[in-house]
Amino acid sequence: MSAQDFHAKHAEQLDHAVTAIDAREYWSPFPETPSKSVYGEDAAPAGEAAFKALLGQDYPLDQPGILEHVGTEVSPFGLELGIRYPRSEPAELIAAAKVGMIAWRDAGPAVRAGVALEVLHRINARSFEFAHAVQHTTGQAFVMAFQAGGPHAQDRGLEAIAYAYAEQSRQPRSARWAKPQRKGDPLVMDKTFTAVPRGVSLVVACNTFPTWNTYPGLFASLVTGNPVIVKPHPGAILPLALTVSIAREVLTEAGFDANLVTLAVEAPGKPIAADLATHPDIRIVDFTGSTEFGDWLESNARQAVVYTEKAGLNTVVVDSTDDYKGLLRNLSFSLSLYSGQMCTTPQNILVPAGGVRTDAGDRTPEAFAADLGEALDKLLGDPARAAGTLGAIVNDGVKQRLADAETVGAVAHASTPVEDPEHPGATIRTPLVVRLDAKDEETYTREWFGPISFVISTDSTEHSLDIFRTSVQAKGALTASVYSTDPAVIDAAREAALTAGVHLSENLTGGVFVNQSAAFSDFHGTGANPAATAALTDPAYVTGRFHIVQSRRHVPA
């Protein structure tokens, strides 16, 4: 198919997406259910077979500057992966990226969006293959790997495409300007407005959500006309190698240069992100990962516009509830999902010393922590089901942090190993809950990435809100949540969240969890606190990726 065909094929969905980002109601273009009725009879076994065929092989990716093939991935589930990826000379990737840039610019936003949508649809058709790739690089359990690594990531990608297309389409392609004159005919000019790309874009991906956190930047940059170099985390290359392969395949079919999208793999133990991100020809950087490196990029990649999603102090303010069981069920699932290895998992749970007023009586911080521990035990009592929620520990850093966290306070719920009958080699751990006091701020104002949460005793809910506001203003957060039956407390929590610049979930006791955000409705991050410089995705996330350049001329009389 040609580029125009791709645009025509997806035009209706693009229009729908543009409507959806403005309405922010429910819309999920890519079905999240890994079922045969949606993805076809053969999709599951075909996806598994495609994944297995890659194991132990040189990954087939024909791009410029290949120096050698390297393999750095280790499955948290113990599967031997042994895939070796082509490692290219970064300077050659940058040079190659620029070759096709003018043709890509000249194609215009609509054609670019069509090509990007075709990429997403081909990714979607291979969601089972992606699910295995994500599972065995991140440690997510299979169903989560399918959903978060597949359709949910694809939804976010489409959301980015919609914003990129909409913002470039705001100005007309041309306009006639006619200025009345006091005497005689008006002054008339024709004007042309062209969206021009900022330049070569670099996406630095993370270990835990290689697709979900990469697709917004990748597609936002691509649709605004920029070539994209994808730098995967050395522990999670496959999901992005697949993505890059598909993008190159579609670009080629559409008549564009495949090198508009390339993969920048690093040699074992030799990070390349810092050098790449500060290269003068890299003009856009998207990063998900540690606060330390994110801050470094913001300070040092001065030639680029830098979008970072880092870490923060996700906070829960517990004041009162009329559904204590629902609260405990919801919160214990939030702590357990993917072993708390989400940038959105709650860490600091603030409980007034005077106790939480509940429909099961008042609960002191100590009692509350014990109840939360019991809820975790109940949720994770069956090993097979527990493994399906917890997934596996992604790397040794998380294990070390767990060991450290056990010593900082009174352990209310110990982190214990879980045996997954399906994956005997996996490292699986239940969440650790430690009790702290409000004065232990040296401990809880650091981020403890992994299944580590603190029940923190405060003087009062007012004190809790104060800690929430000041700690998030200082250190950032991606999520916040409040439980209260008192409208005045809810109002105060909303005010604190607005001041701290963090999204707030209120009284979650059902099937919505604070660590999950829905594309096309929930914003992920705000840009208003130190945890992230941008939301994924909104207009601010795309407007810096292109510029409008105009030309004007008199209209012949």
Next chain:
Amino acid sequence: MSAQDFHAKHAEQLDHAVTAIDAREYWSPFPETPSKSVYGEDAAPAGEAAFKALLGQDYPLDQPGILEHVGTEVSPFGLELGIRYPRSEPAELIAAAKVGMIAWRDAGPAVRAGVALEVLHRINARSFEFAHAVQHTTGQAFVMAFQAGGPHAQDRGLEAIAYAYAEQSRQPRSARWAKPQRKGDPLVMDKTFTAVPRGVSLVVACNTFPTWNTYPGLFASLVTGNPVIVKPHPGAILPLALTVSIAREVLTEAGFDANLVTLAVEAPGKPIAADLATHPDIRIVDFTGSTEFGDWLESNARQAVVYTEKAGLNTVVVDSTDDYKGLLRNLSFSLSLYSGQMCTTPQNILVPAGGVRTDAGDRTPEAFAADLGEALDKLLGDPARAAGTLGAIVNDGVKQRLADAETVGAVAHASTPVEDPEHPGATIRTPLVVRLDAKDEETYTREWFGPISFVISTDSTEHSLDIFRTSVQAKGALTASVYSTDPAVIDAAREAALTAGVHLSENLTGGVFVNQSAAFSDFHGTGANPAATAALTDPAYVTGRFHIVQSRRHVPA
């Protein structure tokens, strides 16, 4: 009137403005003609009287932290000004700015836009007073001071209000999200989306266009919920003191804190912009001025989002024309208007050594430069009319640069003094035109702000386009223009302009000049080259000034 009344009063114009920014056809809400039929019988004398009443006085501005009154302005027309402005302790202005911020945030975009529009309308009603203030601080001739400092600046302010309002209104204030479930009722949540301001905003203004270059940032920040501290250039305080006074008056009437807009005057010879711009509580910086300080701000004001408009190499590529007289008339006026003291005035005029093909025969670079000199003499032959075009030299820096420029090449048109019968004390100079060769790049790749232009001999038009593209990519430009009768050259010039990231005017021979841009139609700057980090104004210019923060909650069954 209340805040709601202001909104209602101006709602229709706001809607019109939002439509206009998308259409980019002709629209000028504030009439540019300084005539009685538009502004009323008494407007001119009343404006002059109001201006004169301020001379030699302490300027009446009641704001926090006043330490003393200082006067640093010198009229380029020789008028004794003697106005002393309150100088406030900067830390007190910042502290005071934050007091009213939450109420201003809670007012919402529509109310804020209404208040801002009322400010603009009151400014518009005092356009004659502003014209005198702008004339005697910038050196612009009266009519230009009226237009560029008055209605044109007001149009740009309204354009910024429209972008700020539109971008904040893209997301709904609330949405209901209903996710279908496989069994039972859908999951339903109500979500609230709030635009929250980034924080205290600083506008660092310039000497030459105190209102035109300040209003976009001032109104964009204010309408997105941010308090604004206006830091005028010490040579052009009055136009911004008037602006701040009016803003404070309207804010107070609307029930908001007047300290949402304050004036940060500096003591003579003691610049405060660098300290202010790097204060941790300053979260937005808008700057117009030198490349050196603009670059410094971009590197050092890391806690803020920084919008700069600096300097560049505005370039004219001359290939051929079928209206040589029109070309010379148009270009000589562009060089003369306000003595070339516009950030948009052409500096580098590239002419092929083989000559320009014209309807008056082929013209070598030497002949072209001589013809341009003659056109300047013709335009500026009558001293009174010349003064009305040239205005006065704004400061000694420009005079020194003129002296330096006379020595860098062959003078094709000397800069000579003009006696303005109306203002015998004014320093008025005609434009200097110097001939250079393409190899003199050390000279012409620097910016020579003022009435200084170079006719540069190149090997060919292709060579001219190459110099245009590479020099603008490296050093930036705010304008570019091309003259050619050859469609292939026009195409190549458009391509070069897209690559260099600069707006292009083609074959201007009539009443439109390359150094003028029309609000609501032309973009000013692109952000795509080093001359500016942003266009004034477009969506990218406002989306970084606020964030969307959401809250969500279950809908009771």
